[in-house]
Amino acid sequence: MGATLHNRRPGARPAIAVTSGEPAGIGPEIAIRAAWAMRAEVNCVLLGDAAFLAMTAGYIDPAIRLSALSLQAVRNGGMPHFGPDRISVIDVPLSAHVVPGQLDKDNGRAVLATLDAAIEGVRAGWFEAVATAPLQKSTINDAGVKFSGHTEYFAERTGTAQVVMMLAGQPCAPADSPPLRVALATTHLPLRDVAAALTREGLATTLDIVAHDLRTKFGIAAPRILVAGLNPHAGENGYLGREDIEVVGPAVEAARARGIDARGPYPADTLFQHKYLKDADCVLAMYHDQGLPVLKYATFGRGVNITLGLPLIRTSVDHGTALDLAGKGLGLAEHGSMEEAIATALRMANAVHAAGK
């Protein structure tokens, strides 16, 4: 997988799959708006129900033009390249009528089918990367498929033993802030299971993946990674938990011995301040709600979620399905994060493409 990155036709706009997400949420709207806004730069290929996307596009702006092919037609004849005056769609039909704001488990498997089509398309050379609009994890579980997130699903479907979720965004202040990147040592699991999920070996692999992908896909020659402790005050010399001494610290030391500029563990509550972040390329947080609230507070609406360690490029938005907005109609959701997800996927694809030449 990924070999197709070198097959970009001279002069052709790169193609990126954009999955349209939970149909009852804001995903279809923001995917259409972002793809339309970026149509001059990139051939976004929306994956979703063609009739539903056409109807949604018509409500957003009748000037938006979509052209659709069935998945089977693409399998038979290659990708639609309709040009920059319209958005390409590959039809992945829904099973049930969509009521905005109301989840329907009958559509859960169709949402998963868009992810499968995206992965198939990268393997087949139709796309250079995948950007995903938000889906509702609970609906897929309600449909009878155990599902904890795109991150884990893409790992499983590509046979990747370990991946890393990283979110990135540009803080507004201070003015000289570098991009804030927060990677997670654990992803979607109950808080009570976090400590047991942290191992020296797992953290070692996480640090290797973060360092490798920041080098190869972000062009950072020697990434500096600041590692947060698990416990309050990084364990207070063992009086508030021993994981920082026994697991996190040794993993950081071992990474340094392998030539990775990892530092820590630092107390998480004071790590996110400019004097540390200004020289850092990434913070590794131990769990989802240790790192992401800080990132989202600083950059919500402009952030991007990137899965590191995959054999393909996958990005996403920094927010969810916003059913509260979707239920009230179109025009309430911001699509800045979706645009940034597509732009980041494009930059990453360009970096890999350039490196492969």
Ligand SMILES: NC(=O)c1ccc[n+]([C@@H]2O[C@H](COP(=O)([O-])OP(=O)(O)OC[C@H]3O[C@@H](n4cnc5c(N)ncnc54)[C@H](O)[C@@H]3O)[C@@H](O)[C@H]2O)c1
């Ligand atoms: N990339 C993804 O697929 C992704 C990411 C995050 C959450 N989710 C899923 O989304 C579902 C809902 O999650 P949640 O309720 O915790 O978070 P949410 O992001 O959907 O909503 C949280 C709040 O942010 C607002 N908001 C979100 N996106 C917005 C946008 N683009 N413009 C304006 N306001 C916006 C919502 O109106 C709401 O007030 C869950 O199933 C969650 O797992 C998916």
Ligand SMILES: N[C@H](C(=O)O)[C@H](O)COP(=O)(O)O
């Ligand atoms: N953890 C992500 C966030 O808070 O933005 C979100 O749940 C999406 O995760 P996946 O990309 O794994 O679906």
